[in-house]
Amino acid sequence: MKRIFFDNSATTPLDPEVLAVMTEVMAKNFGNPSSIHAEGRQARALIEAARKTVANALNCSIGEIFFTSGGTEANNMALKNSVRDLGVTRIISSPLEHHCVLHSLQTIAASGEAAVEMVRINELGNVCLDDLRRLLATGDQKTLVSLMHANNEIGNLLPLEEVAAICEAAGALFHCDTVQTMGYYPLDLAATRVNFLAGSAHKFYGPKGVGFIYVNNDNIIKPYLDGGAQERNMRGGTENIYGIVGLAKAVEKAVAERAERAATVQKLKNHFHAKLQEKYPQVAFNGDVTGGHYKVLSVSFPESPKGDLLLMNLDLNGISASGGSACSSGIDVGSHVIGHLHPDSKRHTIRFSFSHHNTEEEVNYVVDKLAGML
Ligand SMILES: Cc1ncc(COP(=O)(O)O)c(C=O)c1O
Structure with missing residues (x-):
């Protein structure tokens, strides 16, 4: 059975060109980048070229990019190092952040080294900027604001430039989890003053286990x-040279093909949204459907005896989607994002997330298949 992968917010398939550069480096470049001999220098050059690619994509200097094991490590680092090294004693964040941010904040709050405050979220799931301004206007502690660019479950987008300006005006540091964008x-x-950003290669057709x-x-x-x-x-630690080279190739392609990919994916989301509304009036949507990330559609299905089996039935029909966030163990404990937005709802949420590899036929197939599952 042909599978349909509509879970591209959880991860994306490795781009064949990315795989090709990675395998070439694996076959040819075994040097330790810290060695000063030729093999080491070759490996070092590959890492520095990758750093340049990432820095160019963000219009920053190469000295500002550090490779990590992924988005989780980058987010931990931004939050914990700000407290440890920059004297931050207050962090303002949101209840809809990814668990790697929320759990880091719990650890920080439990240590007593910094206080954590949450900004208000409106009914649609957007950060209330007036509340952010209000919080920033109170207190004189050194403050870090940590807000994600796009929510991984509902796709809502933060007005990043505006938030950066608000933080700058208030003298606060700003960390943005840009893993989904x-x-x-x-x-x-x-042009935009951000203090920290997190990125993860496997969200944009690169390898897993590497980010920056x-x-x-x-x-x-x-x-x-x-x-070292x-x-x-x-x-410290010998660099993941294959992963880093793969990440850079994936960044390069994402930048070069951005407009084309975005148009394809936006069209698929719009088509899916329209078809669902047409065929299933009982269906609703979580988050900011029109203003959110073009790759995500969080669909809310009414409570029904079959509802608990929806994800499994989709899977049995060759369709991969997600019950919320699929970033941890695969055990469905309910989504903190949907729980925050609709605390008393018994409806079932499925997140569909698209890539430029998906087609309109796949969307039509999924819309038809849902008929027997609701
Ligand atoms: C918004 C967001 N932040 C952070 C992460 C963690 O990234 P990684 O899987 O690279 O650790 C994810 C997904 O896994 C995510 O969606």
């Missing part, structure tokens, strides 16, 4: 992992 939306860091953090040059933080002097002394 890196490669999908342009970002010019020379952008750390603005003004923020001098200490190593996150103690060890790798990553300009910021993260």
